[in-house]
Amino acid sequence: MVDRLVNSEANARRIGLVEGCFGSAGQPLAVPGRVLVGEGVLTKACRKKLKPRQFFLFNDLLVYGSIIINKKKYNTQHIIPLEEVKLKSLEDDGQFKNGWQICTRGKSFKVYAATATEKQEWMAHINKCMEDLLKKSGKKASDDHAAVWVPDSEANTCMHCKKVQFTLVNRRHHCRKCGVVCCNTCSSKRFLLPAQSSKPLRVCMSCYDELAMQSTGGNSSFDKDAKATDSSGEEDSDDEEANGNIEAKQSSFYGSVEQASTS
Numbered sequence: 682m683v684d685r686l687v688n689s690e691a692n693a694r695r696i697g698l699v700e701g702c703f704g705s706a707g708q709p710l711a712v713p714g715r716v717l718v719g720e721g722v723l724t725k726a727c728r729k730k731l732k733p734r735q736f737f738l739f740n741d742l743l744v745y746g747s748i749i750i751n752k753k754k755y756n757t758q759h760i761i762p763l764e765e766v767k768l769k770s771l772e773d774d775g776q777f778k779n780g781w782q783i784c785t786r787g788k789s790f791k792v793y794a795a796t797a798t799e800k801q802e803w804m805a806h807i808n809k810c811m812e813d814l815l816k817k818s819g820k821k822a823s824d825d826h827a828a829v830w831v832p833d834s835e836a837n838t839c840m841h842c843k844k845v846q847f848t849l850v851n852r853r854h855h856c857r858k859c860g861v862v863c864c865n866t867c868s869s870k871r872f873l874l875p876a877q878s879s880k881p882l883r884v885c886m887s888c889y890d891e892l893a894m895q896s897t898g899g900n901s902s903f904d905k906d907a908k909a910t911d912s913s914g915e916e917d918s919d920d921e922e923a924n925g926n927i928e929a930k931q932s933s934f935y936g937s938v939e940q941a942s943t944s
Contacts, residue, residue, distance in 0.1 A: 683716040683740045683810075683936050692716055695935070699737055703746060707758035716740045719806050721799070721932025722748070726791040728855075729833050736792075738803075738934075739763075740810050743783070761785050763811045765823040768804055784826035786876035789860075791829060799932055806934055827877055828860035836862035841885050856885035858892065 686692045695717045700710050718738045725734040725745070735755050737744040741763055746755035761783070771780040771791065779800040780793040794800040815822060831840065833853050839845040845864035847853050854868045855861070857877055863885045870889040871881035884892065 683718060683813075686716045686935060687714060692935070695720075699744075702735075702753060702755050703758050704754070706756040707746070708760065710739070710742075710744070714740075715742075716936075718810060718936055719803070719932060719934035721803075722930070723803070723932075724793040726793075726832060728830060731793070734792075736803075738806055738810065741814055743807065763807070763814050764818070764820055765826075766807065766811060767822065767826055768807060770800075770804065782829055784829070786823055786825055787827055788877070789827045789829045794932075802934060803932065806936075825876055828856075828858060830855050830860045831862050833862065839864040839867055841867035841887065854883055856888055857882040858884045858888035861885060 693711070696711045696715065699717065699720070700707065716739060718740055720735070720737045722733050723736050723745075724731050733748055734745045735748050735751075743761040743763060743766065745759050747757045749756055765786045767784040769782040769784065771777070771782060773779070777793065779795065779797050780791055781800065781804055782789060782791050794803060811822070836853065837847060839847075840861040841856075841863045845851055845866070847862075847864070851864060853862050854865060856863055856868055857874055858872070868883050868885050870884055870886065872884045872889055872892045873881045874884075
């Protein structure tokens, strides 16, 4: 699908433009053998609400960022190796249509396309790139993925104890293992989740008990005395607002996909 684009001037120009839009806020993307397969704006489910994000699909990476000036400037660059990605299609639910989950070892989230056709194109191209990459590398697809966080708006009370109501004082916290929204007391424990962080992260009581039973590494895997005021990576670094008008334009793909799955 992408072999013919590897050494093309058009591919080099497209990647150069992407690098230019991220500027010093992003990492270099032009490496030998890398191809920009497609790009476009998708709506990402962030912690507090849905927000537009610019996505770029390469033959080995999925990159996205916040839109500052459409087609000119992006920041908060996120780079996801395709080898650790798993896609899961979502059923349409009211206003939430044309969506799917992008699951990785470090972070998982939902995205939504403007149309069903665009959703199909994105999923097909991502799956095809993943399939080709794994075949070429001889590696197996990752089976360890982070949970998708439950949005703040879907939990008015703690999903663990079912009692504490969230207010300006009683803040929402997310279990980094299962993704549910908990109160401070029900998520006061910390456990080391190496795929997500080198430091112990906030987990709910149920996940803590389960992880502690599975653990054979002793105290190095969890922190009994972690301070409840420590959010342990609780903030969503992808939660900034986009500035300016976001141009509604169909995503662009630069290669054809044959027999690609959208599962």
